[in-house]
Amino acid sequence: MSDEIVLYGNQGWTSPYVFSAFVALREKGLPFTMKLVSLEKQEHQRPEYRDPSITGRVPALRHGDFWLAESSAIDEYLEDAFAPPRYPRLYPAEPRARARVRMVQALVRSDFLPVRAERSTSQMFLGEKPKALSREARAAAERLHRIAVALIPDAGAHVAGQFTLADADLSLMLMRLVHAGDPMPPHLAAWARRIWERPSIRTWLVNTRYGETVTAGGAASSRSARPRRAAPARAKHPPASGRGAGKKPARKR
Numbered sequence: 001m002s003d004e005i006v007l008y009g010n011q012g013w014t015s016p017y018v019f020s021a022f023v024a025l026r027e028k029g030l031p032f033t034m035k036l037v038s039l040e041k042q043e044h045q046r047p048e049y050r051d052p053s054i055t056g057r058v059p060a061l062r063h064g065d066f067w068l069a070e071s072s073a074i075d076e077y078l079e080d081a082f083a084p085p086r087y088p089r090l091y092p093a094e095p096r097a098r099a100r101v102r103m104v105q106a107l108v109r110s111d112f113l114p115v116r117a118e119r120s121t122s123q124m125f126l127g128e129k130p131k132a133l134s135r136e137a138r139a140a141a142e143r144l145h146r147i148a149v150a151l152i153p154d155a156g157a158h159v160a161g162q163f164t165l166a167d168a169d170l171s172l173m174l175m176r177l178v179h180a181g182d183p184m185p186p187h188l189a190a191w192a193r194r195i196w197e198r199p200s201i202r203t204w205l206v207n208t209r210y211g212e213t214v215t216a217g218g219a220a221s222s223r224s225a226r227p228r229r230a231a232p233a234r235a236k237h238p239p240a241s242g243r244g245a246g247k248k249p250a251r252k253r
C-alpha cells in the first residue's frame with residue numbers, strides 16, 4: 001500500500017478533535033485526502049470504519065496501512081513521522097515546553113465542559129444563534145480566562161514560544177466564547193483571532209458557516225470573510241470526499 005494519508009472527519013466540519021488533526025496536517029504541509037462520515041447516519045459505526053479505526057470515532061488517520069485514532073495521538077504521530085527540520089515543528093523540542101503543550105492539549109479535552117456544551121463547536125461552525133450562558137458556564141468561562149491569561153500574557157504570545165498545536169486547540173476553545181460575543185479579556189480575544197488567521201485554520205473555516213451567526217448580545221457578527229459551506233480546501237490537500245456533505249451532524253463538542 002502507498003503512503004497515502006487520509007483524515008476521517010465528520011460531515012459539517014464541527015469536531016474540535018478533527019480540527020486539531022487537520023491543522024497539524026496543514027501546518028506540516030502534507031498532502032492528504034479528507035473523508036467525511038455522517039455521525040447522524042452512524043457511518044462511523046459501520047464495520048469498514050469502526051474496525052480499522054478501533055475507536056469508531058472521528059478523527060482517524062490512515063497513513064498507508066496504519067490507522068490511528070485520538071486527536072492528540074494523531075498530532076504527536078504526525079510530529080514524529082514528519083519530524084523537523086524537514087517538516088515544520090509543531091511541538092517544542094525542549095522537554096518542559098513540550099510538556100506545557102501536552103498539558104494544554106489535555107486540559108482543553110477534559111475541562112470546561114459547560115462552555116463546551118453551551119458554546120458548542122456545532123453552534124459556531126453551523127452558524128446557530130447562541131443563547132445566554134448559564135451561571136455554571138460563566139464560571140467555567142472565567143476559569144478558562146484565568147488559565148488562558150496565565151499562558152498567554154499578550155496578544156502576540158504563544159503557549160510555548162512558537163506556534164504549536166496547543167495554540168490551535170486553545171484558540172478554538174476561546175473562539176467558542178469570542179464568536180458568541182461573550183465577555184473575554186481583550187488581549188485573549190485578540191490573540192485567538194490572530195491565531196485563527198493562520199492559513200491552516202482559514203482552510204478549515206471555509207468548510208463551515210463560521211462567521212454567519214448573530215451574537216448572544218444581538219449584534220451581527222463582525223467576522224469579515226463570509227465563509228462558504230463545504231468549499232474546497234482542495235488546492236493542495238483535497239478534502240471532503242464523503243457523501244452528503246452539508247447535512248447537519250449530531251451535536252457534539
Ligand SMILES: N[C@@H](CCC(=O)N[C@@H](CS)C(=O)NCC(=O)O)C(=O)O
Nearest residue numbers: 015017057058059070071072252253
Ligand atoms: N478523545 C477523542 C474524542 C473524539 C470524539 O469525541 N469524536 C466525536 C466527534 S466530535 C465522535 O466521533 N462522536 C461519535 C461517537 O462518539 O459516536 C479525540 O481526541 O479524538
